[in-house]
Amino acid sequence: MTSNQYDAIIIGGGHNGLVAGAYLARAGKKVVVLERRHIAGGAAVTEEIFPGYKFTEFSYVVSLLRPEIIRDLELPKHGLKILPLPSTVTPMENGDYLGAWDDHDLTRREIYRHSPKDAEAYDEYARVMARAAKAIKPIINLIPPDPSSLSVKDLMGLLKVGQFAANLSEKELYAIAKLATQSSADLLEEWFEFDPLKGTKAASGIIGTYLGPRSPGTAYVLLHHYMGEIDGAFRAWGFAKNGSGGVSGSILSAAKALGVEVRLNASVKQVIVKNGRAVGVALENGDELTSKVVMSAADPKRTFLQFVEQKHFPDEFVTALQNFRTRGSSGKVNIALSELPNFTALPFKGKGHDSALHRGAVSISPSIDYIERAYDDAKYGQISKRPYLDMIFPSMIDPDMAPPGQHVMSCFVQYAPYDLEGGWNDARRDELGEAVISTIEQYAPNIRKAIVGMQVISPKDIEAIAGITGGNIFHGELLLHQIFFLRPTPQWADFRTPLKGYYFGASGAHPGGGVMGAPGMLAAKEILKDGML
Amino acid sequence: MLQLKTTPFHARTSALCQPQNWRKWAGYFAAGSYEHTLDREYWAIRNAAALIDVSPLIKYVIKGKDAAALLHRVTTRNIHKMSVGQVFYTGWCDEEGKMIDDGTVTRLEETTFRLTAAEPNLRWLMMNAVGMEVEITEVTDDVAALSFQGPNTRKVLNIVAEKPVDELKYFRMMKNKINGIEVTISRTGYTGDLGYEIWMDAKDALPIWDKLMEVGGDYGIAPVGILAMDMARVEAGLFMLDVDYTSASHAWIEPQKSSPFELGLDWTVALDKPGYFVGRRALEREKREGSTWKMVGLEVDWVGMEKLFAGVGLPPQIPGMAVRGSLPIFVGNVQVGYASTSTWSPVLKKYIALAHLQKPYFEVGTDVRMEITVEHHRQHAPAKVVKLPFYEPEWKKK
Numbered sequence: 026m027t028s029n030q031y032d033a034i035i036i037g038g039g040h041n042g043l044v045a046g047a048y049l050a051r052a053g054k055k056v057v058v059l060e061r062r063h064i065a066g067g068a069a070v071t072e073e074i075f076p077g078y079k080f081t082e083f084s085y086v087v088s089l090l091r092p093e094i095i096r097d098l099e100l101p102k103h104g105l106k107i108l109p110l111p112s113t114v115t116p117m118e119n120g121d122y123l124g125a126w127d128d129h130d131l132t133r134r135e136i137y138r139h140s141p142k143d144a145e146a147y148d149e150y151a152r153v154m155a156r157a158a159k160a161i162k163p164i165i166n167l168i169p170p171d172p173s174s175l176s177v178k179d180l181m182g183l184l185k186v187g188q189f190a191a192n193l194s195e196k197e198l199y200a201i202a203k204l205a206t207q208s209s210a211d212l213l214e215e216w217f218e219f220d221p222l223k224g225t226k227a228a229s230g231i232i233g234t235y236l237g238p239r240s241p242g243t244a245y246v247l248l249h250h251y252m253g254e255i256d257g258a259f260r261a262w263g264f265a266k267n268g269s270g271g272v273s274g275s276i277l278s279a280a281k282a283l284g285v286e287v288r289l290n291a292s293v294k295q296v297i298v299k300n301g302r303a304v305g306v307a308l309e310n311g312d313e314l315t316s317k318v319v320m321s322a323a324d325p326k327r328t329f330l331q332f333v334e335q336k337h338f339p340d341e342f343v344t345a346l347q348n349f350r351t352r353g354s355s356g357k358v359n360i361a362l363s364e365l366p367n368f369t370a371l372p373f374k375g376k377g378h379d380s381a382l383h384r385g386a387v388s389i390s391p392s393i394d395y396i397e398r399a400y401d402d403a404k405y406g407q408i409s410k411r412p413y414l415d416m417i418f419p420s421m422i423d424p425d426m427a428p429p430g431q432h433v434m435s436c437f438v439q440y441a442p443y444d445l446e447g448g449w450n451d452a453r454r455d456e457l458g459e460a461v462i463s464t465i466e467q468y469a470p471n472i473r474k475a476i477v478g479m480q481v482i483s484p485k486d487i488e489a490i491a492g493i494t495g496g497n498i499f500h501g502e503l504l505l506h507q508i509f510f511l512r513p514t515p516q517w518a519d520f521r522t523p524l525k526g527y528y529f530g531a532s533g534a535h536p537g538g539g540v541m542g543a544p545g546m547l548a549a550k551e552i553l554k555d556g557m558l
Numbered sequence: 559m560l561q562l563k564t565t566p567f568h569a570r571t572s573a574l575c576q577p578q579n580w581r582k583w584a585g586y587f588a589a590g591s592y593e594h595t596l597d598r599e600y601w602a603i604r605n606a607a608a609l610i611d612v613s614p615l616i617k618y619v620i621k622g623k624d625a626a627a628l629l630h631r632v633t634t635r636n637i638h639k640m641s642v643g644q645v646f647y648t649g650w651c652d653e654e655g656k657m658i659d660d661g662t663v664t665r666l667e668e669t670t671f672r673l674t675a676a677e678p679n680l681r682w683l684m685m686n687a688v689g690m691e692v693e694i695t696e697v698t699d700d701v702a703a704l705s706f707q708g709p710n711t712r713k714v715l716n717i718v719a720e721k722p723v724d725e726l727k728y729f730r731m732m733k734n735k736i737n738g739i740e741v742t743i744s745r746t747g748y749t750g751d752l753g754y755e756i757w758m759d760a761k762d763a764l765p766i767w768d769k770l771m772e773v774g775g776d777y778g779i780a781p782v783g784i785l786a787m788d789m790a791r792v793e794a795g796l797f798m799l800d801v802d803y804t805s806a807s808h809a810w811i812e813p814q815k816s817s818p819f820e821l822g823l824d825w826t827v828a829l830d831k832p833g834y835f836v837g838r839r840a841l842e843r844e845k846r847e848g849s850t851w852k853m854v855g856l857e858v859d860w861v862g863m864e865k866l867f868a869g870v871g872l873p874p875q876i877p878g879m880a881v882r883g884s885l886p887i888f889v890g891n892v893q894v895g896y897a898s899t900s901t902w903s904p905v906l907k908k909y910i911a912l913a914h915l916q917k918p919y920f921e922v923g924t925d926v927r928m929e930i931t932v933e934h935h936r937q938h939a940p941a942k943v944v945k946l947p948f949y950e951p952e953w954k955k956k
Contacts, residue, residue, distance in 0.1 A: 101905050101906050109597035127595045378776075423778075424777050429713075430776040
């Protein structure tokens, strides 16, 4: 019989919860991670939805997983392999395409084919973005200071940020200020003329937000996606072996090897508070666990508005959390295929084993207007008739994802609003699936007959299955007013909460989502610093 | 016109080699890589099935009543213990116990062996065969060889080969057929992953390549060049002649030579085997007295290195591939050795190196510093001595 007493209880067995658990256990603490589902991984899971076809159901690429986590927890020993996802191809409505390959000269010549001017601007744009990202990047590993606080610790933190700003050239400061205020459309239109290039770049500025490319603030999200770029070949960008479940699976295995207990089917009802301190949790099944600290790796709304009675928090904190934006805007369509969709813009012969297009991403983003129109539908509570799609073919990257000769395809689809007019049901889910298939069909006519099975995931499903309130893939939109020292609320962005002994380390905390693992790692480090264990 | 030789697979490899970055390997053209970046080829080794043309390997068939006796005399392994179908990895030494070369010995039949080598060794073999009843034939041009490496290779071979390879154990060889063509398949390689080497008559090379590529398509097969293999072999802790050690037969000075003990090959030196073998006395002495050098693994401390680069405002800049160049290793301000090959390890997300260190600094866990160049300035990055191999998947020997 396992004792129900722990140093630390972690609510939520997603990748951040597991990372936090592993770091605490590594420091010799007795840790339990509680997961409400029958499998760990949260939104980073891989499941065999149709026999033989593995779907990386929700999140599908690894973009920012911190390399120090990979090294500290020895994740390669536990099976982590991050496979390259080297290219992005944007098929065009006129039958041509735009390709971005993993070779710089190939890409430049490809853009040149469409616009010699853009081919040159592309390089300069990449440099400006990379420099801005480099300037901002160290902040990711910094515990966000509270700018209104006078405590020495916060002042020191602020000083560090200040130093950074001081080290920037005027040009860089200007670029960052622009990035922080502009829409991605405005930014990109300053640089480029070729629509598919602008569309594809703009798309990365709206992922996970409930905004369109013409909404101010989206330029920053572009930068956020550039963050991983500066580590060059040494970053952890790609598709994990066995999908995102491979990421959380390796963290789970590492955590267990470090002594973390992981309880599945252990849904948390409430955090137990005694004398103004979090001292344990009560499970839905009636069990009670006690601990010195509790950390939540759930989304901010569940963490603060569901697990803890609101009387334990200041009113303004509760209000701030109620106002925290977690509107899901994207869905996922996972497809099992008997053959690869053959894109007319870049067709393959035979079975497509050599098709460079299928080794990377295919983006349906022919122009900024296309995406903005997709957003127009969503603004008024509708599924985009012609959505933005980001597709990958996991079985072409990791052949073990599907039976030999068969394939799986992952389609990230935006927009699919959480607050769909009339609400989500099977018919509306089918409508989303149809919007995706009929969109792909325009570019790859054989798709429909190749479908063996299809899973459509709406933001409501993300909420129901992965337990993320609002179904937002980042646990909260990456908006300027929701990042850094504002994430999840001002004053409480350092992983601590107004409730003593209660910590918060998930994507809704600094520095945010993207299967980064940083919130979990940083929260664990702060817990250890506080010395309550 | 004087030209390098082409391997029996050249008709295929030359059509696939996009960057046309041919390397010279023992007088042959060898593809450096088939794509413009190494990522996919490297990961074919670690996650799928990599098809590597290793035909330039120098190969001898050693045949006759005294074939075993010759190899027993020349190499450090106990060849008399070897059964038919077994493969031994071995080095061979000069009389002073210093390595001349290394390769594999396969007992094809009771009195027939195949020996592979990095460099020509015919003269050395002949000298040692004086008075023996043995025939030594170089078959480098006659035997084409494919190294087929990666976790999916077994599945592919089970489809293309007449007999399944499930029972083929690590460092064993079997006779088999692909497309009705006779081949030998050995469970060997130079990557530290699950893998096989397929040996065939040179004239049969193309149909076998085609069959593997056709069936392998569903299993992520990729033609892989020697640059990606170089990264994998460092992760596997495997060294290379003329890169990580100098052959005793063409070293200019004594310190350039290495003993098998110094290269970490203790397990291949069968001092308990009966009779004389070349280098025996010197190796016995070294075993008794201990070695003064040892080849070890080094892991560069990423955070420490990052700081050095951050000092000039840069993220770490290291080559994304294996570098065959000597880098000094220090403890304090004293140089205690050198790294001979260093590489970024994509699977481990670490910067690693094969290094030669002096006693006592070669013990696992020793903190050392490796010279790196940070924006044209020489700096010392903190590093640690670790056990080799750096990476060993559980399926390598399973």
